[in-house]
Amino acid sequence: MRLRYIIYTILIVGFCSLVGYRLVKGSGGKEKGGPKGAAGPGGPAKPVRVNGVVIVPQSFDNSLSVTGTIEPNEQVQIRSEIPGLVRGIYFKEGSNVRRGQTLLTINDAELRAQLSQALTRQNLAQQNERRARLLLEKEAISREEYDASLAEFRSQSSQTQLIRAQLAKTVLKAPFNGKIGLRAISVGEYLTPTTVVANLVNTNPIKVTFSVPEKYSRSVKLNTEVTFTVAGSTQKYRAKVYAIEPSVETTTRTLQLRARAENPDGVLVPGLFATVDLPLTTIQNAILVPTEAIVPVQEGKKVFVTDSGKAKEVMVQTSTRTEKDILIISGLKAGDTVLTSGLMSLKQDAPVKVNTGRKK
Numbered sequence: 001m002r003l004r005y006i007i008y009t010i011l012i013v014g015f016c017s018l019v020g021y022r023l024v025k026g027s028g029g030k031e032k033g034g035p036k037g038a039a040g041p042g043g044p045a046k047p048v049r050v051n052g053v054v055i056v057p058q059s060f061d062n063s064l065s066v067t068g069t070i071e072p073n074e075q076v077q078i079r080s081e082i083p084g085l086v087r088g089i090y091f092k093e094g095s096n097v098r099r100g101q102t103l104l105t106i107n108d109a110e111l112r113a114q115l116s117q118a119l120t121r122q123n124l125a126q127q128n129e130r131r132a133r134l135l136l137e138k139e140a141i142s143r144e145e146y147d148a149s150l151a152e153f154r155s156q157s158s159q160t161q162l163i164r165a166q167l168a169k170t171v172l173k174a175p176f177n178g179k180i181g182l183r184a185i186s187v188g189e190y191l192t193p194t195t196v197v198a199n200l201v202n203t204n205p206i207k208v209t210f211s212v213p214e215k216y217s218r219s220v221k222l223n224t225e226v227t228f229t230v231a232g233s234t235q236k237y238r239a240k241v242y243a244i245e246p247s248v249e250t251t252t253r254t255l256q257l258r259a260r261a262e263n264p265d266g267v268l269v270p271g272l273f274a275t276v277d278l279p280l281t282t283i284q285n286a287i288l289v290p291t292e293a294i295v296p297v298q299e300g301k302k303v304f305v306t307d308s309g310k311a312k313e314v315m316v317q318t319s320t321r322t323e324k325d326i327l328i329i330s331g332l333k334a335g336d337t338v339l340t341s342g343l344m345s346l347k348q349d350a351p352v353k354v355n356t357g358r359k360k
Contacts (some may be wrong), residue, residue, distance in 0.1 A: 011230045044218070047209040047351040051341040052306060053290065054356055057334050060286035060327060062320050063279045068210030070230065073200040073260075074176050080106060081169045084253045093182050100219045104185075104197060106170040108341060111163060118160040125153040126320035165215050178202035179266075206263045208239050210276045219280045220244060226259055227278040230268065237261055237268065288325040294318065303332070304339040304346050311339065311350045 051217065084106035091103045132149040135141045174180075181199040185191060208228055212220060224241045239261035248255050259276075261268070294316075295302050300320055304311045316331030337354060339346065346352070 036075070041286065047309070047353040048342055048346065050339050050346070050353065051354050052337045052339045052356050053293075054182050055287055055332060055334055055336045055338060057285035057287060057291065060283045060288060061279055062281045062283050062327070063277045064212060064320070066212055066215060066276050066278060066296060068208050068228065068276045070268050070274055071207040071209055071272055072203050072270040073205050073207060074178065075270070076175060076200050076202055078172060078180070078197040079193055079195065080104075080172060080197070081193060082106065082166060083190065083192045084108075084170065085190050086185055086191055089185075090185065091180050091183075091198075093198070094179065096160050096179050097177070099174055099176050101170040101174045102171055103174055103180070104172040106191060107171040108167055111167045112168065117168060118156065118163050119270070122153070123159050125156040127152040139158060143233050172197065174200060176200070176202055201270060203266055203268070204263045204272065205260045206268045208259045208261060208274055208276060209256065210274070211249070211252065212254045212278065214248045214255060215251045217248060217255045220255065220257060220278065224279065226276055226278050229273045231273045232243065239251040246271045252324040287328040287334070289328055289332070289338050290324060290340050291321065291326050293338045293343070304343060305332070305351055306339060306354050307335045309351055309353075311348065311352050313347045313348050323347055330355045
């Protein structure tokens with residue numbers, strides 16, 4: 001029994017000695033300077049390496065990026081004004097057609113028969129009017145009798161003109177140059193005025209329709225040149241504003257504009273989504289900073305600048321944004337060094353070492 005107590009005592013003493021040794025060693029490491037890179041008690045903090053840019057004022061074209069839609073120069077659904085059987089189709093689907101080109105004809109046999117009958121009546125009425133005029137000159141009939149024959153002649157002439165007009169409607173012609181789409185009818189089909197034969201579209205030039213917020217309504221002008229891109233392509237196209245709506249749309253609070261662009265190769269297809277860059281004004285001595293330098297906060301937006309080797313927080317007001325930079329309205333001045341990296345770990349008055357790789 002006594003031997004067991006002796007063994008327990010030795011084990012406990014050994015364990016306590018080991019714990020004490022560990023504590024003493026750890027305390028001694030901290031006194032010697034602690035972990036690598038940390039400042040010692042009362043010593044200065046190590047500067048943080050960051051990137052920055054020195055602000056240099058420059059000329060800036062203030063533009064507005066909005067979305068729009070590509071629309072055809074002219075577009076119409078080909079329909080027949082009168083009903084009838086389709087006698088012939090004279091266009092190929094997806095082909096280009098010229099203004100005045102015959103696209104389709106409708107059976108006109110009945111109308112031609114009516115025209116022949118109307119012409120016979122017109123000739124008879126014309127002869128009666130001529131005889132009545134001769135008798136009137138000889139005072140063989142009254143003026144009223146002559147007027148009746150003249151009215152009959154004019155009525156028959158009008159009937160003939162009406163039938164000729166209906167005959168003209170049996171031939172459908174292209175109203176303008178363009179490309180005709182897929183046809184929806186066949187030869188022998190009975191056509192009505194509600195039936196769409198095909199779509200005819202003119203795509204050179206094309207129109208770009210877009211809207212801008214109402215606060216820019218005073219900045220937009222006619223003949224302003226804009227650039228735009230379409231979905232799936234990075235190529236930039238140019239267009240010129242030729243029409244502006246006279247009033248702001250009350251539901252969206254936007255003003256609609258329309259620009260025209262050349263499209264000789266037919267690359268721009270109506271219906272495509274477009275991103276339009278609309279130039280507003282040119283600002284001289286503009287202050288621009290990289291977008292990554294802006295830090296959103298609850299009160300607005302801030303940036304970090306360097307002052308005597310320390311980071312300083314500066315609240316700023318921003319305006320137009322480009323792909324890489326953002327326009328600063330207030331808060332910064334020429335010569336300030338704006339920090340662009342390590343912003344999430346920076347604090348007010350933190351020591352920094354700045355690498356200004358490029359100037360702004």
